Amino acid sequence: MAQPGQQRGGRVVRPGVFYPAASFIVGFVVLAMALPEAAFAWMTAAQNLIVGSLSWYYVAVVAGFVVFALWVVVGRSGEVKLGPDDAEPEFGLGSWFAMLFAAGMGIGLVFWGVAEPLHHFAGIPNRSSEVAQGGDAAATAEGALVQTLVHWGLHPWAIYAVVGLAVAYTVHRRGRPVSLRWVLEPLLGERWVRGALGDVIDVTAVIGTVFGVATSLGLGVSQIAAGVQALDLVGDPGLAAQVLLIGVITLMAMVSVVTGLRRGIRWLSRLNLGLAGVLLAFAAVTGPSLFLLREGVQLVGIYAQNLIQLSLNTTALSGEQGVEWQSWWTVFYWGWWISWAPFVGVFIARISRGRTVREFVAGVLLVPSAVTLLWFTVFGGSALWHQLRREGAEFRGGLIGADGSVSQAGSLYELLEGLPWGTVAVGAAVVLVVLFFVTSSDSGSLVADMLASGGRADPPMWSRVFWSLLEGAVAVALLTVGGETGLTALRYATVIIALPFSVVMIAMCVAMVRSLRAERRLQLRIQRGLQREELAARVWQNLAEEGVVDPDTGPEDAPGDGSGRHSPGS
Known part of the structure; x- marks a missing residue:
């Protein structure tokens, strides 16, 4: 019988x-178009309320997701298959990693790879004033890179792993539909997840997916426009050019998602990851290579040493400056990753049939985090190296403006233009942004559609x-009507939507603990049963060799004593 929502025919939702x-x-x-100022004011008020009152909650709950993911990796249920016990992975390791990484945060890495470390160098609370007064600029630069890794390393991938594992186990192991509602069945029961409460959970996931992807589309378009301008193909790309870019890339994403996972999304993701690797290698070889090698090793140690402290940092002693900084960085990122979690989690669950629980979580958590560390070491480290060389111990100059500003969309191109064959590198970066744009959009569309x-x-x-x-239309409408205000309001919306979904994620963790423990108990019962059968067979063999029992019979033929136990000597 069809599961709920899996009606006969191809047109029913x-x-x-x-x-x-x-x-x-x-x-x-429509509200943003009709009343942009009122919509923005409402979003701002909600954002300020959440950040001012619940920033500690966001920090604590995301740290908890990291602990949960690590517990699963080292736990005794790691060998459980996401599917039947004899299932083989649907996709090879290379294709699997390419798809989950491209969908997870590829476009964000390209956008923030240079810009975020520079931002932190100029504005971490209690750090910028120290550098401006002649403090240790190198230590501040190191702190900027480590803070960036906190935002992009284990934490976001732990968020994705929580949702992805819960969905993958529910879909592939228990045979439920690709939907978030069924993840909570161990807690709520089948009746509740089939009904209106289950609909609310999936509606929240769809909205979070579309809003999260649309926010990335806004970032991507601004960076593509900056790249086109850096190549001198146009003067100053206006609104019409940016709308055209969204239309073209949305069309490409639509073609990709229509062709499905095995053709469009799979091969586009592999091409995407390959080009990103080429650009990364180019920047590492033509940049300050020896410095980057040293910095990469050092950064691993500093990140590991300070991970717990930075994971729980709420800038509590920094006053209003700390609250503002949290709203623009850590709390926003945690909200953004949580709003993306339904999209990325469902997508990586869809492509992970046949992998073990440990392989899934370790692959999702550790491998992308390592690549992220490498990416920010090369691009963020190069940017800070150039910054310090140009200005010595000065706070501003070079890639940071005289007023402390950083070009979010253009800083990557500014860095690449200073390298050999800089124009070619800028062109490759623009193509890379387009490809990441497409893979995020097509993956998000597929997930929203499945839900x-x-x-x-x-x-x-x-x-x-x-x-x-619809995803393209959301980005175009907000860009057209609200401009930066519209995109900022959309960003606020992701933080707001993340609040209720974070509660759903906590429930997912509880449900997964119950499911994995039940799975473990079942495995132990099966193992003990096999051990008993093996022991009985050995005893029977010894008795047969001693002539006590007939060697042509087996333990199952022995008479019982009424208790279900065999009596070989009776």
């Missing part, structure tokens, strides 16, 4: 998820096209 989610997103766009169709692993083509167009 789950009404309780599809229509509320689509209506909310369209209504948000809105009731958990179908291969939803109908028309609905894939619908969600692809």
